Amino acid sequence: MAAAKPAPILAVRDLVKNYGPVRAVRGISFDVRRDCCFGLLGPNGAGKTTTVEIIEGVTPATSGEVLYQGKPAGAAFRQDAGVQFQTAALQDFITVRETLEMFHRLYRHRADLGQVISDCALDKLEKRDNRKLSGGQRQRLLLGIALVNDPKILFLDEPTTGMDPQARRNFWELVERIRARGKTIVLTTHYMEEAQTLCDEIVIMNEGEIITQGAPEQLLKAHYKAIILELPESDLAEMPPEFPFPSYRRNGLVEIHADDANEAITRLSRAGAPLGRLNIRPYRLEDLFLDLTGKELRP
Amino acid sequence: MIQRIFAILHARNLEFLRDRATLGWNVAMPLLLVAGMAAIFSGGDRSEYKVALIQAEAQAAAPAHPFLETRYFDFIPMERGEALDRVANHQLDLAIDFGAGAYWINPESPGGYFAERLLQSSSKDGEWIREPASGDPISYVDWLIPGILGMNIMFSCLFGVGYVVVRYRKNGFLKRLKATPLRPVEFMAAQILSRLMLAIFVTLLLYGATRLLLDIRMEGSGLALFLVAVLASISLVSIGLAMAARVTSEELAGGLLNLVTWPMMLLSGVWFSLAGAPQWVQQLSNIFPLTHALTAARDIMLYGAGLGDVLPQLLILAGTTAVFLTIGATMFRWRSA
Numbered sequence: 257m258a259a260a261k262p263a264p265i266l267a268v269r270d271l272v273k274n275y276g277p278v279r280a281v282r283g284i285s286f287d288v289r290r291d292c293c294f295g296l297l298g299p300n301g302a303g304k305t306t307t308v309e310i311i312e313g314v315t316p317a318t319s320g321e322v323l324y325q326g327k328p329a330g331a332a333f334r335q336d337a338g339v340q341f342q343t344a345a346l347q348d349f350i351t352v353r354e355t356l357e358m359f360h361r362l363y364r365h366r367a368d369l370g371q372v373i374s375d376c377a378l379d380k381l382e383k384r385d386n387r388k389l390s391g392g393q394r395q396r397l398l399l400g401i402a403l404v405n406d407p408k409i410l411f412l413d414e415p416t417t418g419m420d421p422q423a424r425r426n427f428w429e430l431v432e433r434i435r436a437r438g439k440t441i442v443l444t445t446h447y448m449e450e451a452q453t454l455c456d457e458i459v460i461m462n463e464g465e466i467i468t469q470g471a472p473e474q475l476l477k478a479h480y481k482a483i484i485l486e487l488p489e490s491d492l493a494e495m496p497p498e499f500p501f502p503s504y505r506r507n508g509l510v511e512i513h514a515d516d517a518n519e520a521i522t523r524l525s526r527a528g529a530p531l532g533r534l535n536i537r538p539y540r541l542e543d544l545f546l547d548l549t550g551k552e553l554r555p
Numbered sequence: 556m557i558q559r560i561f562a563i564l565h566a567r568n569l570e571f572l573r574d575r576a577t578l579g580w581n582v583a584m585p586l587l588l589v590a591g592m593a594a595i596f597s598g599g600d601r602s603e604y605k606v607a608l609i610q611a612e613a614q615a616a617a618p619a620h621p622f623l624e625t626r627y628f629d630f631i632p633m634e635r636g637e638a639l640d641r642v643a644n645h646q647l648d649l650a651i652d653f654g655a656g657a658y659w660i661n662p663e664s665p666g667g668y669f670a671e672r673l674l675q676s677s678s679k680d681g682e683w684i685r686e687p688a689s690g691d692p693i694s695y696v697d698w699l700i701p702g703i704l705g706m707n708i709m710f711s712c713l714f715g716v717g718y719v720v721v722r723y724r725k726n727g728f729l730k731r732l733k734a735t736p737l738r739p740v741e742f743m744a745a746q747i748l749s750r751l752m753l754a755i756f757v758t759l760l761l762y763g764a765t766r767l768l769l770d771i772r773m774e775g776s777g778l779a780l781f782l783v784a785v786l787a788s789i790s791l792v793s794i795g796l797a798m799a800a801r802v803t804s805e806e807l808a809g810g811l812l813n814l815v816t817w818p819m820m821l822l823s824g825v826w827f828s829l830a831g832a833p834q835w836v837q838q839l840s841n842i843f844p845l846t847h848a849l850t851a852a853r854d855i856m857l858y859g860a861g862l863g864d865v866l867p868q869l870l871i872l873a874g875t876t877a878v879f880l881t882i883g884a885t886m887f888r889w890r891s892a
């Protein structure tokens with residue numbers, strides 16, 4: 257008998273969504289473990305937003321099912337879930353605090369509103385009209401709304417798009433704190449660094465299908481035995497003859513994917529290439545993403 | 556549930572009250588309308604003479620009386636009781652019962668005096684028994700004001716609610732609400748309450764203004780009138796919600812709402828009485844809640860009806876509400892695609 261696996265908090269089964277002829281989601285299945293930060297990655301139009309909106313119960317699926325704690329997601333799920341949409345309109349003429357208060361009152365189980373406000377760094381904006389927020393401030397308000405019910409499971413659809421680097425780091429810290437309180441998080445993002453920092457498990461989607469799934473570290477280990485050497489293109493006009501490793505030119509850099517770094521460096525120096533600006537790095541999620549989807553990232 | 560309704564209601568009210576331009580328009584427009592009415596109708600004259608024919612069917616068989624040939628006279632078949640009331644308050648100039656050989660006249664009405672002279676001159680001596688019927692005059696303004704108040708409620712409830720819901724749906728606010736425990740009925744209840752508060756507030760304001768400026772008649776029960784206004788508002792908001800249940804464009808919503816409001820404005824008896832209109836028009840007008848609301852309001856304000864007298868109309872308004880709320884709740888969609 258296999259060891260009893262803890263039941264997933266969320267299970268997605270054979271989800272399909274067609275918008276007329278557009279097959280946005282093409283029969284995907286995955287489980288989200290309790291207390292896990294689950295990342296949904298993929299290029300523009302991959303079907304990430306469609307997938308999370310079906311889970312949230314906001315978009316009807318063409319077929320397939322979503323189970324929350326083993327049962328079809330329904331009223332209990334809506335009480336427990338916190339949702340931050342990629343884009344969401346709010347009421348005009350209402351302040352940040354009033355907006356939070358309104359959503360707060362819709363739930364049975366409620367978070368401490370003062371805590372939510374300080375978590376999302378909205379203290380100084382409480383009395384500001386919704387419409388007068390900057391892009392990043394608005395993202396923080398949308399996050400605040402997602403937290404008013406102290407959710408057991410939190411959905412974040414590209415939460416840091418439009419945030420400055422400082423706000424993004426603060427946001428990551430906040431997500432870590434929320435996780436530490438035993439919450440489950442489902443996150444979609446275009447930022448591989450974000451996914452690598454926050455997520456225990458990721459799914460990479462492309463054209464409505466899952467192309468790979470697992471813990472970031474394991475995925476990298478499974479896909480790459482090699483290491484990456486980077487040199488500025490100007491230092492290496494052309495590759496030495498009979499160079500045994502594949503190389504790519506991207507963004508002014510030559511990337512050499514070498515499973516034997518010593519061998520690669522020896523050959524480069526023998527060919528007389530200046531190595532003063534050589535950079536050696538492990539594979540990152542970004543490399544995997546590019547290799548698998550064949551698409552450039554556009555945050 | 557109540558808490559959720561109030562959360563939405565409160566936020567909606569804040570939004571509305573702070574939207575000064577829209578608020579101003581909602582209050583100022585009807586006030587301007589009433590002021591215009593006051594200016595136009597303070598003279599209170601009219602061009603046609605109106606004569607009620609009691610037991611008109613019996614008369615139809617007999618050869619036409621020469622008086623019925625008189626030009627610029629409008630002859631309206633009517634029940635005896637109603638006819639006498641209207642003669643008493645100057646809405647009719649004369650009521651004639653050919654069967655009984657009697658006519659009723661308000662001795663203080665100038666129109667009545669004139670109509671009587673004409674009747675006498677086209678009749679034999681001693682043909683008629685003269686019966687006096689007296690009371691305060693009801694002017695056209697007295698009659699019109701309930702219509703104006705009702706029409707204002709209609710526009711406010713239908714367009715106000717319809718457009719807001721469509722805008723919320725179009726910009727995705729409703730979609731955001733769908734991800735919360737809020738249910739469609741709760742959302743709808745909050746919209747009804749919010750609009751009801753506004754409509755009643757404006758109506759009270761207008762009612763006060765017309766009493767003050769135009770000294771309009773109010774014979775019956777204030778409570779009954781208030782209930783009529785409340786139920787009329789709710790039933791009209793329900794229609795607005797049903798119309799806006801899944802529409803996602805303001806243009807389409809506007810078209811649908813116009814489709815409902817224009818016939819109501821013309822056929823519910825806002826501007827002129829349908830008493831003289833063809834039978835089918837009168838029957839058609841009965842499908843509009845506004846018709847019943849106005850009948851009730853006029854019965855109360857002009858003829859002193861009480862709560863019991865307007866119960867049938869109140870029940871009809873409640874029934875309309877139930878029907879359209881059910882339709883609205885069944886058809887309701889949060890999102891636009």
Ligand SMILES: Nc1ncnc2c1ncn2[C@@H]1O[C@H](COP(=O)(O)OP(=O)(O)OP(=O)(O)O)[C@@H](O)[C@H]1O
Binds near residue numbers: 302303
């Ligand atoms: N309402 C809709 N009607 C028709 N097609 C739609 C609709 N919503 C999404 N699509 C299509 O479905 C596909 C998936 O869209 P989705 O929004 O899920 O992508 P995404 O992965 O979230 O992309 P992004 O990274 O740009 O947010 C796209 O091709 C999109 O054009």
Ligand SMILES: [Mg+2]
Binds near residue numbers: 305306342413
């Ligand atoms: Mg998206």
